[in-house]
Amino acid sequence: MPEAEVADVLVIGAGASGSVLTARLAEAGVSVTCLEQGGWVSASEFPGEDPAFDAIQLARWAMNPNTRKRPADYPINTAEADIWPLMFNGVGGGTVHYAAMWPRLVPSDFRVRTLDGVADDWPISYEDLEPFYERVQERWGVSGMAGDPAYPPMPEYPMPALPIGLIGQRAAAGMNRLGWHWWPHPNAIASRAHGRLAPCERRGVCQTGCIAGAKSSTDITYWPDAIRDGARLITGARVREITVNQTGRATGAIYIDRDGAEHHARGRTVVMATNGVGTPRLLLLSRSTHHPDGLANSSGLVGRRLMLHPMVAVAGTYEDDLESWRGPGGTPLIGLEFYETDRSRGFVRGAKWDLYPVAGTLPHFQLLHGKPLKERFGASAHERMARMMGRTFLWEAQIDDLPQVTNRVELDPTLTDSDGIPAPRVLYRVHEDARRNMAFQLDRMREAHEAAGAIETNEWHWMPEVGWHTLGTARCGNDPTDSVVDGYGRSHDVSNLFVIDGSVFVTGSAMNPTSTIAAFALRTAEHILATRRDS
Amino acid sequence: MTEPLTDAERMRLAAIAVALFPASATMPSAADTGATGKWLDRVLAADPLRTTALRALAGRSETDPWAAAEGLFRDDPATFEDASDSLVMAYYMHPGVRKRIGYPGQKGQGPIAPDEAEHYLPDELIAPMRSRAPLYVPTPDA
Numbered sequence: 195m196p197e198a199e200v201a202d203v204l205v206i207g208a209g210a211s212g213s214v215l216t217a218r219l220a221e222a223g224v225s226v227t228c229l230e231q232g233g234w235v236s237a238s239e240f241p242g243e244d245p246a247f248d249a250i251q252l253a254r255w256a257m258n259p260n261t262r263k264r265p266a267d268y269p270i271n272t273a274e275a276d277i278w279p280l281m282f283n284g285v286g287g288g289t290v291h292y293a294a295m296w297p298r299l300v301p302s303d304f305r306v307r308t309l310d311g312v313a314d315d316w317p318i319s320y321e322d323l324e325p326f327y328e329r330v331q332e333r334w335g336v337s338g339m340a341g342d343p344a345y346p347p348m349p350e351y352p353m354p355a356l357p358i359g360l361i362g363q364r365a366a367a368g369m370n371r372l373g374w375h376w377w378p379h380p381n382a383i384a385s386r387a388h389g390r391l392a393p394c395e396r397r398g399v400c401q402t403g404c405i406a407g408a409k410s411s412t413d414i415t416y417w418p419d420a421i422r423d424g425a426r427l428i429t430g431a432r433v434r435e436i437t438v439n440q441t442g443r444a445t446g447a448i449y450i451d452r453d454g455a456e457h458h459a460r461g462r463t464v465v466m467a468t469n470g471v472g473t474p475r476l477l478l479l480s481r482s483t484h485h486p487d488g489l490a491n492s493s494g495l496v497g498r499r500l501m502l503h504p505m506v507a508v509a510g511t512y513e514d515d516l517e518s519w520r521g522p523g524g525t526p527l528i529g530l531e532f533y534e535t536d537r538s539r540g541f542v543r544g545a546k547w548d549l550y551p552v553a554g555t556l557p558h559f560q561l562l563h564g565k566p567l568k569e570r571f572g573a574s575a576h577e578r579m580a581r582m583m584g585r586t587f588l589w590e591a592q593i594d595d596l597p598q599v600t601n602r603v604e605l606d607p608t609l610t611d612s613d614g615i616p617a618p619r620v621l622y623r624v625h626e627d628a629r630r631n632m633a634f635q636l637d638r639m640r641e642a643h644e645a646a647g648a649i650e651t652n653e654w655h656w657m658p659e660v661g662w663h664t665l666g667t668a669r670c671g672n673d674p675t676d677s678v679v680d681g682y683g684r685s686h687d688v689s690n691l692f693v694i695d696g697s698v699f700v701t702g703s704a705m706n707p708t709s710t711i712a713a714f715a716l717r718t719a720e721h722i723l724a725t726r727r728d729s
Numbered sequence: 730m731t732e733p734l735t736d737a738e739r740m741r742l743a744a745i746a747v748a749l750f751p752a753s754a755t756m757p758s759a760a761d762t763g764a765t766g767k768w769l770d771r772v773l774a775a776d777p778l779r780t781t782a783l784r785a786l787a788g789r790s791e792t793d794p795w796a797a798a799e800g801l802f803r804d805d806p807a808t809f810e811d812a813s814d815s816l817v818m819a820y821y822m823h824p825g826v827r828k829r830i831g832y833p834g835q836k837g838q839g840p841i842a843p844d845e846a847e848h849y850l851p852d853e854l855i856a857p858m859r860s861r862a863p864l865y866v867p868t869p870d871a
Contacts, residue, residue: 242835245822246771249815253776302866309866319868343861357845363854370857375864378850385841395837406837519832534866553835555821556814563810567802571749571813572795576756579821583830 201227201426203722204446204461206433206476208232209287210708211694211715212467213412213420214330218719220423224726227459229431229449232266232284234413240403248556251402257291258659259283265452266430268611270471271619277502279471279620279661285429286413288469288708292662293401294382294409294524295548295706296336298327298713300345302534303703306596310535310542313596316700317672317681320346326713326720331380334712335388335410338380344530353385356394360516361587362526365549368646374531379548381524382410382708390414398521398553409524428459434615435480436464436691442484444691450613463722465683465692467715470500470664473697474603475618477668490668490685490693495678497604499597499669501702502661504624506632507550507590509561510643511582511650518587523551529589532638533704541630543594546704547639550588558582561652581650589642591635594704595628597666663707668697682721683714694718731780734773738787739765741797745786746816748794756829759820768819782811 203219205212208230219226241250252261257280259267266283282291301320306313324346331352338351355378358366362378369376383400384391394408407414421427430452437445437458446460466473474497480489488496529547532539552558558579562570570578606619624632636653643651671677674686683698685691694715696707703710734742746759759765773779785808789797802809820826827834842848 245824245834246775246818247835248818249772249775249779253778300865301868301871305869308869319871321868321871341859343858344864346863346865346867354846355850357841358849360849363849366854370854373857375858375861377858378846385846393840395839396841397835397837399835515831519835520838521835530864534864555827555830555832556818559814559817560810564806567749567795567799571798572751573753575750576753579830580755583832 198227198457198459200460200462201225202461203463203465204229204459205465205467206447207287207467207469207472207695208285208417208427209467209469209695210289210412211711212465213286213416214712214715215465215467215694215719216425217416217420217423218716219722220420220425222723224723225424227426227428227461229433229447229459230285230427230429231432232264233429234285235290235403237403237405237407240399240405242397242399242402242405247399247402248554255402257282257401257662265612269609269617271606271609271617275620275622276624276658277504277622277661278659279502279664280659281469281471281664285417285427286411288662289411290403290413291401292708293706296331296338296380296382296709297528297546297705298345299703299705299710300533303701303705306543306701312542313701314671317670323710323713323717326716327709330709330712330716334382334415335384335391336380336382337385339378342377344375344377344533351380353388356381356383356385356522356524356526357396358526359520361518361551362549364512364516364646365527365587365589365642368642369529371645372642374529374642376527376529379525379528381522383522383524384408384410390418394522396521398519398523398551400522400524432611432613432615433476434613436476436489438482438484438489438688442482442688444688463690463692465694467695470667470696471603471618471620473693473695474667475605478605479616485687490678490687490691492687493675493678495669495676497667498599498602499666500601500603500620500622500664501595501597501666501699502622503663503702503704504593504595504628504632505590505657505660506593506636507588507654507657508636508639508643509552509586509588509652510646510648511586512647513585513649515584516587518551518584519553520551523553525549532635539634541627541634543596543631544704545591545593545631545635548590548592550590552586552588555583558586589639591632591639592704592706593628593631593635594702595625596701598625603667663696663702665696665699665702665707668693669700670698671700683718692718692722731777734780734783734787738784741787742769742783742816744794745798746820748798749813749816750820757825759816762820762823762826764816764820764823768822769815771822772815772818779811779815782808783815786812
C-alpha cells in the first residue's frame with residue numbers, strides 16, 4: 195500500500211467543518227491533507243433552471259443519498275428510522291445542498307440540563323463560541339440584520355439582509371397582529387457581491403445548488419484559499435479505517451481511490467469531519483487491539499445520542515399574488531416565539547420557525563396528497579392551481595428532539611457501499627416530548643397564517659425525509675465516561691484525534707447547525723495552533 | 730433496468746391525464762399540451778423509476794379513465810400519488826401552461842436592487858420587534 199508523506203494534520207471530509215479547519219491551518223502554515231470521498235461539483239450540474247426541476251430534485255439531485263445514488267454516496271439503512279438522514283458527499287459537503295440558513299444557537303441551547311433539568315449541558319457556552327461565530331460569518335459571507343431580540347446583542351452582519359419579499363411582508367404582518375416574534379433570517383447568501391460570491395438573484399432553488407454563485411458553499415468560499423495556502427485535497431478518497439500505532443494513537447487513514455487502489459494517508463493529528471453519520475461509521479469501523487469497540491469509544495457513546503430535527507409545516511394560501519415562488523429558499527424570516535422552554539405547553543425546549551417560498555409546481559399538488567381526487571383533479575385542478583400558484587407559502591417548524599441513547603448509528607451487518615465497506619444503519623424514534631412539540635407548533639403555525647389573512651391552510655404533519663442535521667453521535671463533554679470528545683473536539687481516548695462536525699453536539703437545539711459547526715471547527719483549529727506552539 | 734412505457738400504456742395514460750387535467754375556459758387539456766409525450770419523457774429521463782407507478786396506473790382494469798385513477802387511489806394510494814405526481818410535473822412543464830398560471834419558473838431576477846430590502850421591510854413593519862424585550866434566556870453561569 196503506498197505510504198504518503200506525513201501531514202501535520204489529516205482531515206477526513208471536505209464539508210463545512212473540514213473546510214473551515216483546513217483553511218485556517220493552511221493559512222497558518224500547517225501542512226494539511228484532506229481526504230474527500232466525493233469530487234468537485236460544477237454549477238452547470240445544478241438543475242434549478244431545468245423545466246424538469248421538480249423531477250430532478252426528487253431523483254438524481256435528491257438530498258437523500260439513498261435516492262440520489264451518486265458514485266460518491268454510500269447507502270444508509272433507514273428501515274428503523276422515523277427520520278432519514280440527508281447529506282451530500284463532495285467538496286463542500288452538505289453546504290452544496292443546504293438552504294444556507296445561518297442562525298446561531300441561543301445561550302440556553304448550551305445549558306439545557308441547568309435550565310430545563312433534562313439532557314446535558316455543553317462543556318462550552320454561547321460566550322465561548324461567540325467570537326468564532328463572528329469570524330466565520332465574515333469569511334462565509336452572511337447576509338442579515340442585527341438587533342434580533344431573540345439573541346444577545348451582536349454586531350452587524352457582513353452584508354444587509356436579503357429582501358423578505360411579499361411573502362415575508364404578509365407573514366410578518368400576521369405575526370405582528372399576534373405579537374409573536376419574527377426577524378429577517380440570516381442566510382449565507384450574498385445580498386451583494388462579496389469575495390467570490392455573486393449577488394443573489396432570488397431564484398429560490400438554493401437547496402439544489404445556486405446557479406448564480408450567490409450561496410456560500412465551502413467549495414467556493416474556503417477551498418480555493420486553502421489550496422492556495424498549501425492544503426492538499428484528495429478527492430475520490432473513500433476512507434475505510436482510521437489507523438493507530440502500537441500505543442493506540444492515530445496515525446492516519448486507509449482510503450480507497452476511484453480505481454480501487456488502497457492508500458495510507460498519514461497525519462500527526464487526525465480530524466474527523468464527515469458528519470453525524472459518517473464520523474461514527476468510520477470510528478466504529480476502526481477497531482483495533484487498543485480500541486476493540488471502535489476508535490475513541492471507551493464511553494460506548496460513539497454513534498449514540500443521534501439527533502435529527504423533526505419538521506412540520508403549514509402552507510397558507512392567500513388571495514393576493516405574493517410571488518411566492520421567489521427566493522431566497524433559504525428563508526426570508528425566522529420565528530422564535532416558541533423556541534425557549536415554557537412547561538405549560540406540555541414539553542421542554544421548542545422550535546424554530548422558517549418561512550418558505552414554494553419553488554416549482556409539484557409541491558402545490560403534494561400538499562393535497564391524500565385528499566379526494568375530485569378536490570384536486572378534474573374540474574378542480576385548474577381552479578386549485580390558479581388559487582395556489584404564487585399565493586402559497588409555508589411556515590415550517592424545526593423541532594428540538596433531545597438526545598436518547600437508543601437513537602443511534604451503527605454498522606449494518608450486511609449492507610455495504612460500492613467499495614464493500616459496511617454501511618451505516620440508523621435507528622431513530624422521535625421522542626414523545628418532540629411529538630407534543632410538533633402538534634403544538636402545527637396549531638400555532640395555522641394561527642399565524644390565519645392572522646396573516648390566509649384563505650386556506652394545508653398541513654404537513656409528518657415528513658421523514660428531513661434529516662438534514664445529523665448531530666450528537668460523538669458528543670463533547672468533560673467526563674470521559676459520558677462523552678467522546680472534549681470541548682475542543684479532542685478525543686478523550688486518543689489525544690491526537692479530533693471530531694469537529696455535528697457529531698459533537700450535546701443537544702441538538704432547533705437551529706440549523708452549520709454556523710455552530712463552523713464556529714466550533716474554527717475554535718478547534720485555533721486550539722490546535724495554540725497547543726502546537728505551546729508544545 | 731425499468732422497461733420503457735409501451736405505446737399502449739402511453740395511450741392509456743394520455744386518456745387518464747385528460748381526466749385529471751381536462752380543458753377549461755382558460756386552460757388546455759393534458760392532451761392539448763402533449764403532456765404524456767415529450768414532457769413525460771423529461772420526467773422519466775430525470776427519474777426512470779417513476780415508470781413503475783405509471784405502469785400500474787395504465788394497467789388498471791377500469792375502462793373509464795377517471796375510474797381508473799380513483800381505483801388506484803383507493804387500492805394503492807402511494808402508487809397513485811407517485812403516478813399522478815409524474816403527470817402533474819409533465820403537464821405543468823409546458824411553457825403555455827406555465828404562462829397561464831403565472832409561473833415564470835425559477836428564473837433569476839437580476840441582482841438585488843440597493844433599496845429592495847428596505848422596500849419590503851418598512852420601519853413600521855419591524856418596529857414592534859425592535860421594541861420587544863429580549864426573548865432569549867442568558868447563559869446562567871456567564
